[in-house]
Amino acid sequence: MLNESLPLVRKYWRYMAVSIISFVIGNIIMQMFKRIQRIYTGNDLNGDTGSGEVKEDHYDCDVDHVPYKDYVKFPTSDMIARSRDFYKTINLRRSVRKFSPEPVPKEIIENIIKAAGTSPSGAHTQPWTFAVVSNPRLKMEIREIVETEEEINYKKRMGIKWVNDLKKLKTNWIKEYLTTAPYLILVFQQMHSFTSDGDKRVHYYKEISVNMAAGILITAIQYAGLATVTTTPMNCGPAIRNLLGRPAYEKLILLFPVGYPAADATVPALSRKPLSDIMIDFS
Numbered sequence: 608m609l610n611e612s613l614p615l616v617r618k619y620w621r622y623m624a625v626s627i628i629s630f631v632i633g634n635i636i637m638q639m640f641k642r643i644q645r646i647y648t649g650n651d652l653n654g655d656t657g658s659g660e661v662k663e664d665h666y667d668c669d670v671d672h673v674p675y676k677d678y679v680k681f682p683t684s685d686m687i688a689r690s691r692d693f694y695k696t697i698n699l700r701r702s703v704r705k706f707s708p709e710p711v712p713k714e715i716i717e718n719i720i721k722a723a724g725t726s727p728s729g730a731h732t733q734p735w736t737f738a739v740v741s742n743p744r745l746k747m748e749i750r751e752i753v754e755t756e757e758e759i760n761y762k763k764r765m766g767i768k769w770v771n772d773l774k775k776l777k778t779n780w781i782k783e784y785l786t787t788a789p790y791l792i793l794v795f796q797q798m799h800s801f802t803s804d805g806d807k808r809v810h811y812y813k814e815i816s817v818n819m820a821a822g823i824l825i826t827a828i829q830y831a832g833l834a835t836v837t838t839t840p841m842n843c844g845p846a847i848r849n850l851l852g853r854p855a856y857e858k859l860i861l862l863f864p865v866g867y868p869a870a871d872a873t874v875p876a877l878s879r880k881p882l883s884d885i886m887i888d889f890s
């Protein structure tokens with residue numbers, strides 16, 4: 608076998624050597640490019656540990672500690688009823704992908720975002736920006752960006768397994784809800800922020816913090832009597848960020864269309880895991 612292939616190796620060794628060297632150089636350039644991109648977008652900052660190029664700062668180390676007077680203790684029976692009622696309300700939440708164009712008062716959206724802004728965050732850095740889009744032209748431009756990328760996702764980028772896994776949801780790259788829902792709420796993660804002196808402020812656990820805020824956001828949407836669907840606009844981040852004029856250190860994480868469900872909206876008949884499957888009791 609080895610003897611048979613030796614003449615081939617002798618004949619083509621130059622081509623093989625050039626291919627290997629090109630492959631290695633290509634890889635090195637790709638790694639350098641990715642590193643520069645991460646630095647530019649702020650993704651390179653290790654916000655979870657505070658290490659990296661960020662200057663140490665003590666921007667709110669002098670905060671007073673005050674008695675926690677806002678706590679309300681309910682009778683146990685009320686607590687049981689409240690927790691049961693809340694479960695009943697939140698259990699009605701479904702991902703809705705067809706919306707009515709009926710207008711929604713802006714105040715409701717503002718209250719929902721205020722609720723999301725109560726989320727805990729690593730070292731209270733509050734690393735989120737909620738962009739609320741109701742302007743029809745902007746909604747259309749966002750739809751065009753998302754549909755262009757989603758068509759590539761469905762047809763080329765994501766592969767047959769992803770497409771098959773999504774079949775039960777009956778989704779495709781057409782996202783009519785992006786123009787029919789009265790509001791789009793786009794959640795940006797701030798990779799870092801700035802102190803009053805202009806130094807970079809580390810955002811600890813920024814991803815977990817933003818995702819927790821998003822959880823409160825969809826809970827508040829449901830509680831207010833509106834509907835949404837959690838969407839992850841894959842590969843659309845930079846284009847949408849530029850469209851909305853947001854800075855490079857903000858990364859688009861999630862997009863929520865918000866409004867009333869269309870009268871003919873449907874949802875897949877999915878079931879949720881029972882308590883026995885999701886809770887392990889160590890008492």
Ligand SMILES: Cc1cc2nc3c(=O)[nH]c(=O)nc-3n(C[C@H](O)[C@H](O)[C@H](O)COP(=O)(O)O)c2cc1C
Pocket residue numbers: 700701702703704776778836837838839840874877
């Ligand atoms: C992180 C995350 C990303 C999601 N991305 C999308 C999405 O891009 N498009 C979509 O139609 N639904 C998306 N969904 C919604 C899920 O498909 C939906 O939550 C799931 O099918 C369960 O249905 P339910 O929300 O009605 O309980 C996403 C949900 C989560 C939590």
